[in-house]
Amino acid sequence: MKFSKRVSSIQPSATLAINAKAQELRAQGENVFSLAVGEPDFPTPQHIVNAAKDALDQGFTRYTAVPGMPELRKAVAGYFSRTYGVECSQNEVIVSNGGKQCLYNLLQVLVDSGDEVLIPGPYWVSYPDMVQLAEGIPVIVPTEPEDDFLVTTRELEQYATSRTKVLILNTPSNPTGCHYRLEKLEELARWAVSRNIFVICDEVYDQLVYPPAEPASLCSFWTRHPDMVAIVNGLSKTFSMTGWRIGYVLAQQDLVKAMSKVQGQSTSNVCSFAQKGALAGLEDSFAMVGEMRASFARRRDLALDIIGTWKGAVCPRPQGAFYVFPRVDAFYNDRVDSSTELCKVILEEEKIALVPGQAFGDDRCVRISYAVSDEVLKDCLSRIGALLARLG
Numbered sequence: 394m395k396f397s398k399r400v401s402s403i404q405p406s407a408t409l410a411i412n413a414k415a416q417e418l419r420a421q422g423e424n425v426f427s428l429a430v431g432e433p434d435f436p437t438p439q440h441i442v443n444a445a446k447d448a449l450d451q452g453f454t455r456y457t458a459v460p461g462m463p464e465l466r467k468a469v470a471g472y473f474s475r476t477y478g479v480e481c482s483q484n485e486v487i488v489s490n491g492g493k494q495c496l497y498n499l500l501q502v503l504v505d506s507g508d509e510v511l512i513p514g515p516y517w518v519s520y521p522d523m524v525q526l527a528e529g530i531p532v533i534v535p536t537e538p539e540d541d542f543l544v545t546t547r548e549l550e551q552y553a554t555s556r557t558k559v560l561i562l563n564t565p566s567n568p569t570g571c572h573y574r575l576e577k578l579e580e581l582a583r584w585a586v587s588r589n590i591f592v593i594c595d596e597v598y599d600q601l602v603y604p605p606a607e608p609a610s611l612c613s614f615w616t617r618h619p620d621m622v623a624i625v626n627g628l629s630k631t632f633s634m635t636g637w638r639i640g641y642v643l644a645q646q647d648l649v650k651a652m653s654k655v656q657g658q659s660t661s662n663v664c665s666f667a668q669k670g671a672l673a674g675l676e677d678s679f680a681m682v683g684e685m686r687a688s689f690a691r692r693r694d695l696a697l698d699i700i701g702t703w704k705g706a707v708c709p710r711p712q713g714a715f716y717v718f719p720r721v722d723a724f725y726n727d728r729v730d731s732s733t734e735l736c737k738v739i740l741e742e743e744k745i746a747l748v749p750g751q752a753f754g755d756d757r758c759v760r761i762s763y764a765v766s767d768e769v770l771k772d773c774l775s776r777i778g779a780l781l782a783r784l785g
């Protein structure tokens with residue numbers, strides 16, 4: 394069958410593919426551990442689950458408004474006010490199927506054929522493919538582990554052209570866990586605006602930043618440049634709600650309307666009772682998030698302690714999300730000469746799934762998720778360390 398050029402140009406999500414491979418091995422009876430997971434290993438808080446159940450029992454099972462229930466959009470606006478002291482209206486918020494659909498809609502609305510989109514690398518797997526689906530051209534701006542994988546305005550300047558339309562920022566980052574301080578984030582945004590480049594800031598991990606680092610959002614900058622910035626966030630990581638598919642965008646009203654038009658011709662509203670759950674989450678205290686944050690901070694330290702013993706690996710200290718992204722190419726040899734080969738060997742010999750850095754645009758690294766128990770993390774990282782020592 395002949396498919397469109399559009400779909401032929403994109404890759405399946407590498408992270409989903411690795412997890413599928415691990416599940417396949419498990420189904421064959423293998424005891425496989427996955428450090429490839431992109432979701433918190435905590436249950437969704439019970440009050441959120443109950444709110445969705447109640448909604449079902451009450452027959453709240455019909456279409457809602459395309460950009461989300463007004464109460465939920467208002468609650469999202471309340472989140473920005475409570476967390477960052479930024480006032481906005483519900484008309485400046487759209488609720489979509491995860492941060493993923495938010496990003497997809499934004500790129501569909503902002504990017505024309507041939508427009509260039511700057512993406513600092515390593516990047517979240519879906520950005521370049523989403524840009525291509527919008528017929529844009531992803532332009533990767535590489536960063537180094539020695540610089541904590543943080544991009545500078547000078548580096549962005551080198552890759553910007555007259556066709557550059559959008560810059561995608563992500564903090565804390567998937568896959569590196571590295572995080573921009575607010576001043577630094579705003580400096581990048583100021584540079585973009587001065588070049589008439591629209592900024593999409595992906596903040597889906599903003600609640601998972603580990604002290605002394607502090608969450609940083611471009612929402613305050615957005616109030617000063619409403620037609621040049623959009624903030625993407627969601628509840629997947631915040632409340633461990635990955636399967637519920639709740640994401641949202643804060644943006645200028647006309648942009649929200651344009652995204653709503655795209656959403657209205659594709660998926661329509663997010664699942665009605667999932668929205669009710671999301672509302673309960675946003676309106677309640679964030680107590681569970683604090684517990685989750687403390688666990689992740691502890692596991693981050695645990696992971697860094699063990700990776701620190703891998704002689705030859707370079708690993709910046711992540712300040713958020715639940716990933717570490719060590720550079721491990723010092724262990725490559727004639728047989729194992731790429732991150733994909735290395736992950737294959739680790740899966741085959743140790744039955745541990747990781748995601749190759751190549752999927753995130755850096756073949757020197759591997760992504761390790763610490764959204765697993767302390768015991769599994771310790772055991773897996775020690776075994777990987779021993780395997781690397783055998784290779785190196």
Ligand SMILES: Cc1ncc(COP(=O)(O)O)c(C=O)c1O
Binds near residue numbers: 567595627
């Ligand atoms: C950086 C980043 N952005 C966006 C998403 C999308 O998440 P969701 O669609 O579940 O909100 C993810 C998920 O892994 C992510 O890591």
